[in-house]
Amino acid sequence: MDQHRSKRRKTKRNDPSVVKIGDKTISLSAFLAPLAEKAEKKPSSTPVENGSTPNGEEEEQQKPTDGIDKRVSKERLKNDSNRPEKRAGGAGDTPMLKARKALPIWAYRDEIKASLRGDNDILLVVESWCRKKKVRVQSDVVGVGGMVAITQPRRVAATTLASRVAREMGTPLGATGEGSVGYSVRFDHKVPKGAKIKFLTEGMLLQELLRDPNLRQYSAIIVDEIHERSVDVDLITGFLKQILWSDKAGRGGIPLKVVIMSATADVEKIKDFFKPDNAPSSPLKLLQIKGRQFPVEIKHTDKPVPDIQEALVKKIFDIHQHEPLPGDILAFLTGQEEIEAAQRLIEEHCATLASNVPKLHVSPLYGQLSIQAQQDAFQPAKTKYTRKVVLATNIAETSVTVPGVRYVVDCGKAKVKQFRARLGMESLLAKAISKSSAIQRTGRAGREGPGKCFRLYTSEAYEELQDADLPEILRNDVLGAVLTMKARGINDILSFPLMDFPDVEAVEKALIHLYGLSALAADGTITEIGRKLALFPVSAPYGRVLLAAASPESDCLLEVIDVISVITSGETIFHQIQTEDDSERDAIEEARKELQRREGDILTFLTTMQRYAAENADRIAWCYARRVSVRNMRQALNIRRQLRGICVKEKLLAVTPPPDPQPFYPLSPERADALLRCFMRGFATKTALLAPDSSYVTVQGKHVVAIHPSSVLHGQKKEAIMFLEHVFTQKNYAKKVSAIRADWIVQAMGGAAVP
């Protein structure tokens, strides 16, 4: 083995080449610029592991892997486990190294490097269903690039992975100064000078593509969690494919390395996608990595259950009585209502348990819950001999991990949003989950030890499930996706490479809609307006409202920014009032009255933001007194700051507005009209007229819509309404509703706004 030893001695306090970050481990051995000197000393065809230890000794090296069988051999695994561990020279280093070696990916490190050597520019890494992956990246040390981007679907993932990697590498993670690791997410950018690794959200990479279509600052892009199939990741893979199979002139001939990481990948689909046109086979290299999941025993029901709610509660008590403690239960339900109902049933039944029987503590967990209320689900039960039951929505499937869980109960359903292009509306209905979703839920029982998963459906029903969920791009309005492509130079949308291509009709609707917003010219090319819309972190119709508000005739941009900030900060900002105390309820309703405007929800949002921003004393108390979401209002302030900044940069705003708090003045009726007419510019297609039978009928499509009870206009009759959202749940609902004048609609019909 001597001949394979590294000839370089290193005295760095840690091995910077392999990084473990929570679920993943990434090796950057021998490829990044600080180690470039090493690359020069070695023929590039035989890169060598950088395995030096803290005390400066070298580790035994593995043999070079050129031309070896890509499959992992038992010998290889054995070799790894036999590697001599070195004693720590510096405190805390060896446990970290040990932890790395214990990772499943460790055994594959040479294969990963070999797979990316020479002409092989793309590699797909698949691991078994729900466990961690680790990937090594080889990036060329030539001119273009120098940085590795790692995309994540969620902000928290990007930031926490970055700080973990920075710690592993012993490099600071700051916005200024030197450092090897950085991250970039909305509202938060920490990319030190000389950063080599940058974690970023998918949306951020798409924004960067706007300025740099060839991703020149990167040598490699690692796309993580591709199996989640967000619209953004689908678009990113499309752009990456175009860069990969282009003549690379835009990168000075230097290829871009691409690593795709996936949990439950449809390998053939991804392989096929990255195949160049007319090529006989895909050049993509595949590496499968075994996970580290504890075994989970799966139990189906014998017969279909007639009442899921009842079966769920029964199953929970069944587990409680027959399974040992400790071991918490995680149950997947479809929504808040089901969760609350189940909680009531469980708590009622729990009260009847004998005093010597261990108790159950129920924690609801869903997105609309305040942060404090969510915390309960992550804490162990506070009293002894108590089992925790977390009743969760899909939030617990991918977004968060509940510790302590050994038992999962899966109802087999989830609420799914589906956009219907023909109707221009979306629906949100409970549907059967996919196999991969069922597997993901099951895996939640095996994170801390062997577990059990109880499915409230038969094994036959499981076999009938779709393999995977419909990717988001087939469920969403493609308006944003089409604008994203157009703004990045894709004129022929239909020939853009996508793993799943939406219905041509949906694309056509989106093109017409964009034309109605003046984002596209009649020949389909992007307009200046369209380019501006692509810069805003809001959907195209909202962007159009911003531009309309900036015109001298309207002159209400700051107000429109306030409204859009509130609307896009999340779901509704008004919490439902949950109190048994009538006088308290009256007080809350009274306090809310000063926010509500009879013109409708848009003006109500404006008033809320303005009064909130004018509040100088205690904003949290202000929110609580009105049951306004603290989280959403904080987010709204961030969005407001960002939108104001973009508007100043784009010269839509002449000066930066003065800082808060500013005194509150209610908007005059004339200015309120002007503001609503700006929204008409973006939402001319979402209007309805009052019919003789007192129903509202949409101007486009002639559908009956009802004003949603969450609107301040619920139960009121106005000659015409404009609504910003149109959702089918129990029935056809208009949400975020404002009263308008019927002649505004007529005027809007005269223009290009109504296709």
Added chain:
DNA sequence: TCGTCTCCT
């Protein structure tokens, strides 16, 4: 007279 999965620029 409603009751809504989850992310992201």
